[in-house]
Amino acid sequence: MPEMPEVEYTVRQLRSSVVGATIDEVMVFWERTIGHPDAATFRAETAGRHITGARRRGKFSLLDLSGDLFIAIHRRMTGNFFLLTPGWHIDTQLREEDPAAWSTKGPSFIPPHQSDETILQAVSLQVLVEPVLATKTAYCRVCFNLVDGRRLLFTDPRKFGRIELWSRQQEAEAFKGLGLEPLSENFTVAFLTEMLATRKPSIKQALLAQDIIAGIGNIYADEALFYAGIHPLRRADSLTPAEIHSLHEGIVVVLTTGIEHGGTSFNDYRDMWGEAGDNYSHMHVYQQHGQPCGRCGTHIERILVAQRSTHFCPACQRLTGE
């Protein structure tokens, strides 16, 4: 679901909410969500640990734990965090009543007081407190019970998300194959030039490749290419120095802007809870096909590049000629 700006935003919220807390117990409702090591070990090793920090690496959200451990969470398409205030009850009745439904929906959550409309704190939302019907399906896969009574939920309807536990010494192994942070000083025009020089696939695919730049996803790839006026199907190794310069600038601008907007380029929350939101307001091409280009008025087009939906302006981003 989230790309780098959304993850960054979530991590900042985790930092201000759960850092300093202590994990009492972790409940796992969908075992495959625990990607490393295994669910039983994960539960045993995290119980009683202090949460000492919250960081981001690429699209991973990291929680540092006492004892030189850290949790790495990849939300993939639909993973999210919720922070429940103390007093909520977890109802696992469905487990026996309807195993198939339980597997899909997970447990339901009973609010502290007997009102059916109550408050959830949504960690990855700009608005921290979101009214939610307690009867709404949470799709909770993993629940971190904190000693102070709060519960940090990892929700994930599609079950693609993964949560891993590593020791700090294993950090290199945990992130092997992850490229540079695009907002770090290491990410230079020279670096981008070098990385693209040997890539024959399209520039769109190169931007999505996490082993080059960590954190760019489908939205920001399309937006960065529009910024630079580069057609998504251009071979990565065919870009001119001027184009690479523009693209580098586009990547930085688009991601920085995303973070400034609270990373709310788009998200499931708003759909899920029926909030209107201004999700698309600062998108230039992503999901804008059929709309006029804000720069030249030409209709934005949508094509498929490596099975990913790709949006661009055919006039501003030409494939051939100069």
Add this chain to the structure above:
DNA sequence: ATTTAGACCTGTCAGC
């Protein structure tokens, strides 16, 4: 060696 299609999962929405 690459490229691509399929897996992994569930919900929503458009069209018939």
Add this chain to the structure above:
DNA sequence: TGCTGACAGGTCTAAA
């Protein structure tokens, strides 16, 4: 109203 297919912010891996 109901069914079907397309599509969704991601990434890994088997097959071509």
